[in-house]
Amino acid sequence: MQPASAVLPCAAMKKVLAALAVVIVLAAVAGVGAFVVMEGAVNKAVAAPGAPVVEFTVPKGTSGRGLGGLLVTQGLLSDTKVWRYHLFRRGGFSPKAGRHPVSPSMTVAELAKALEGNPLPDDIPFVVVEGWRLRDTDAALVAANLIKPGEYIAAASNPSRFKAPFPLPVTTLEGYLYPETYGIIPGDVDVEDLIQRQLDAFAARFYTPNKDAITQSGRSLHEVVVMASMLEREEPVPAQRPLVAGILWKRVDKGFPLGVDATSRYVLAQWNDRKEFLKRLRDPEDPYNTRHRKGLPPGPIGAPTVESLQAAMAPKPSEFWYYLHDAQKNLHPSRNADEHEALRKKYNVY
Template identity: 30%
Template sequence: MQRYVVIAVGALLISVFIAVRWVAGWWESPLDVPEDGLVVYVEPGDSLSRLSRRLANTGVLKQERLFNWSGRFLGADSRILLGEYRLEAGTTPKGLLELLQSGDTVRYLVTLPEGITLQDALELIQNSDGINPVLEQSDDPQLIALVAPAAVAEGYFLPETYQYERGDSDLDVLTEAHRMMEETLADVWNQRQSDLPYDDPYEALVMASIIEKETGLAAERPTIGGVFVRRLQRGMRLQTDPTVIYGLGSAFQGNLQRKHLSDESNPYNSYRHHGLPPGPIALPGRAALMAAVDPQDGDALYFVARGDGSHKFSATLEEHQAAVRQFQLSRRANYRSAPKGSEQ
């Protein structure tokens, strides 16, 4: 009798050993993930068993119950995190369980180019994959509250590349862009020249947005900043087309006319109103912000587009009028007001 007990116990131990070895092998064996990978989304309310059922239905996970038991035994069933995860070919059950607890979710990128308007930035974000749109327009009350005490939200967002997860909102992305702009604006404001015609950083932001729209050449930004600063210091009007165009909004059809330049009802008409416009006209980048607070010294008070993307700068009205006749009144067929590839 004792002999049979020994044999039974031995057989049981061998079976347990074989089972443990099999489970250990399964635990470290690749799942049936396609070669190009697979994206798994853990949704609100998902449990480990619900997720494993979906994976089993797609053929990725062969041992659904064993995976669930393993998760419960390790306490992982209560620690999986929401989000979108990418399974690479070769992922094991162990790796899957670790991934679901890591929060290492799929990250998407959206780039806000320098010089675009807030409305264009909002539409770009909303058209990005996985974004949850919660904002209506660039004057949405949530954006106004975000930039308070500024009265308008335009310009107060740094053009950069931002990461987000599927399910993040357009407001989430713009909240980060606003935080980055506040940090950048504070930094450049601390590097400003003395005796600039700005009362606060916001006015430097307004100026930077104008500089951003006036040129796509990085080397010209400080020079254009110098022109505008000197004009303000001398009580001259800025007389810059981009401000007028911004004030026209959807009424601008691509052709700036004399009636637009003489329209005093447009608060952004820098041909009719002195000083800075009421607010920014675009999203300026760091280089434009630096050009606003650290403009280049010189005597130029005017500039005109050459037609190759660069500008001719002049110190006197007579020189400027001559440059206008040379570069504007006899435009070439390939005339461009902005550098090739940088039109905004």
């Protein structure tokens, strides 16, 4: 039989071991709990599905761990610890410097994957405005310090250098270069690339989906483009353009002058130069003077939108032969010269 002094340490030791066991179990439970919490956080987005896409910039030289604070600051991440846990778990992360499209609806895993993808190109938006002539687009590119004067016009005056699923005109691409916003990289502007993209946009927006309808219209593609370029300048409300197109096509078919004053502005250095415009209106030798000359003008007078192209392709029949716009640019069609003259007096339009 052991002495009491020998028994007490053993009892104490058992209590210590039991306490340690409890601590270990609690630690294990806590660890499992923390793991579950972290796993849940990694697979949970900051915002609900459908949050808008934003641009997140990965600075050059920033480490993967260092992005956590930036992601939190921009509302894309709730906790940097979750970010660090995910990077530790995945075992490697190589973000690419630059701008990336991401969303608060993305999970942490999806954010990390997106930031390893190719960044957005360093381009800027360049807007080709509806109705612009080649000279207008050239001037805008020059004003933005993107090209030298005349570069765009020169390239667009050589259609043989470009390709399209439709017949290209021989001398100029006026009217076929679709007006919309294009991404351009400053310092590295290739005007031929821009023009090809505009031709591709023309094909995608209008020609390809309407190829059969153009044939059925009884007009050539070029005739449609010429008419559409006038509609773009003549009628500010797209919904009214089919009616105006019907009036103009009727005048063409019956051999009456169109009387579209916008055509006389086409050759002006400044579209709104009223003095030069009035001189052109009085010049019967000007091939673009549709007050004096019958039929379509020699070519398009600007870049039409798909609404104008569709109106030119599918005009609306009506009883009208004339039209004018009042000071508020409201359309007023008329059936004959007398009605047209009365409207001129009523709205003081001359």
